[in-house]
Amino acid sequence: MNSASQNEEILGSALQIIKVEDRRTRDIFIRLPWSLYKNDPVWVPPLLVERREHLSPENPYFEHAICSLWLAFRNGNPVGRISAQVDQLHLEHYQDDTGFWGMLEAEDNLETFQKLLNTAESWLCSQGMKRARGPFNLSINQECGLLINGFDTPPSMMMGHVPPYYAQHIEQCGYGKEKDLLAYMIDGDVEPSTIRKMLLRRTQNRIQTRIIRASEMDKDMEIIFSIFNDAWAKNWGFIPFTPHEFTHLVKDLKMLLKKQLVRIAEVDGIPAAFVVLLPNLNEAIYDLNGALFPFGWLKLLWRLKVKCPQTGRILLMGTLSKYQKTLLGAALAYRVIGDMQEAVIKYGIKKVELSWVLENNVGVRDIIKDFGGRQYKTYRIYGKELC
Incomplete structure (x- = not known):
C-alpha cells in the first residue's frame, strides 16, 4: 500500500493500524511520544538523531534480529505505536519460540493498546513464535521493562518512563508478570x-x-x-x-x-x-x-x-x-x-x-x-x- 492509499484509509476510519514502511511514517513513529508526554513534567525528550540511528539498519542488533513497526491513527491523528522483534540469538540460546515487542507508546485507551498488541502478536505468530514478551526497545541489552513504580522522578539515561495507565491496559490485554527489574539510587558520600x-x-x-x-x-x-x-x-x-x-x-x-x-x-x-x-x-x-x-x-x-x-x-x-x-x-x-x-x-x-x-x-x-x-x-x- 502506497502512502496516498494509507492516508485515505487512515482518514476513513476511527482507529487504524498501519505498518511503518517509509521515511515519513518512520518519522511519525519516532516523534509520537512528544504528543503523548507534552504535559508530563518528568519526561525527558530523547535525542532524535539517536532514535533514528537506533531504528536504522546500522544498528548491529539487526545483524541477528528482524523487526516490524506499526502506528495507530485515530481519526487521522497518530495515537500509538509498537514494534515486534524476532531475535535469532535468543532463539539459539533458549529454543523457546519467544518473540518480543517494544517501543510501545499509546493514548489512554484500551482499544488502542489492544489493537497495537494484537498486531504485534499476529506478526510474531506469522514468524513461528508461540510466546510474546515485552517491552524490549529493542533487546534486553538496550532499554527494556515497563515502569510500574517511581513515576514522579525523571528517568535516568537509557531507562524508560510511561504513565501509570500503561501497566493496567497491558494486563487487560492478557499479559502477566515475568520479571521485575529494579533501579536503586545511591548517595555519593555514604x-x-x-x-x-x-x-x-x-x-x-x-x-x-x-x-x-x-x-x-x-x-x-x-x-x-x-x-x-x-x-x-x-x-x-x-x-x-x-x-x-x-x-x-x-x-x-x-x-x-x-x-x-x-x-x-x-x-x-x-x-x-x-x-x-x-x-x-x-x-x-x-x-x-x-x-x-x-x-x-x-x-x-x-x-x-x-x-x-x-x-x-x-x-x-x-x-x-x-x-x-x-x-x-x-x-x-x-x-x-x-x-x-x-x-x-x-x-x-x-x-x-x-x-x-x-x-x-x-x-x-x-x-x-x-x-x-x-x-x-x-x-x-x-x-x-x-x-
Whole structure:
C-alpha cells in the first residue's frame, strides 16, 4: 500500500493500524511520544538523531534480529505505536519460540493498546513464535521493562518512563508478570559499613583496581566485554553482546566516558570484575526537545565537559561467574562500587542510579542496600502465550 492509499484509509476510519514502511511514517513513529508526554513534567525528550540511528539498519542488533513497526491513527491523528522483534540469538540460546515487542507508546485507551498488541502478536505468530514478551526497545541489552513504580522522578539515561495507565491496559490485554527489574539510587558520600570494611581488609592483598587506560582503550574494552558476557551468562533472559554490538555501544557512549568512572578489578593480577558509570545524559538534554541543532550541541558539550551532571548511572557492572556467591565475589562488588563513590565526588556527582538489577539477585541487592541504596523505580517484563 502506497502512502496516498494509507492516508485515505487512515482518514476513513476511527482507529487504524498501519505498518511503518517509509521515511515519513518512520518519522511519525519516532516523534509520537512528544504528543503523548507534552504535559508530563518528568519526561525527558530523547535525542532524535539517536532514535533514528537506533531504528536504522546500522544498528548491529539487526545483524541477528528482524523487526516490524506499526502506528495507530485515530481519526487521522497518530495515537500509538509498537514494534515486534524476532531475535535469532535468543532463539539459539533458549529454543523457546519467544518473540518480543517494544517501543510501545499509546493514548489512554484500551482499544488502542489492544489493537497495537494484537498486531504485534499476529506478526510474531506469522514468524513461528508461540510466546510474546515485552517491552524490549529493542533487546534486553538496550532499554527494556515497563515502569510500574517511581513515576514522579525523571528517568535516568537509557531507562524508560510511561504513565501509570500503561501497566493496567497491558494486563487487560492478557499479559502477566515475568520479571521485575529494579533501579536503586545511591548517595555519593555514604560512609563504609562494618561488613564492607571487613571484607575489603581481608581481601586487600588479592584485589587491586585500576581505571581504564586511554592508551589501551580497545584492550580494556575487550576485557570488560569478556567479563560482562561471562558474568551475566546465567541471568534470566541473558543474551550476549556480539562484538559489533559492544563496540557500537562504546562508540555511542564515548563522549560520556570518563576514565576515572570506569574501573577494572583484578584478583591476583587477573581481571575479574568491572564497573562503568556514566554522567546522566538525560540531565544534560532534558530541555533540548530532542534537537542538537542549531545550539543543542553547544549546550550539551558545555553541560558534559564543564558543568558535569549531578546524577550518574552505573550502566554496566559484572563479576566473573566463578567468584559469584563467594566472599571474594562480594568483596569485588564492594570494591568497584566503593571506588565509584570516591570518583563521583571529584566530578560533582551527588547521586548515582544503579540499574537495572533482577529482583531475584538477592546478593547484589543486599550489597547495594549496604551502600545506602534505596529502590526507587521498578520496571516489569510481561509475557503472554500466543498461537
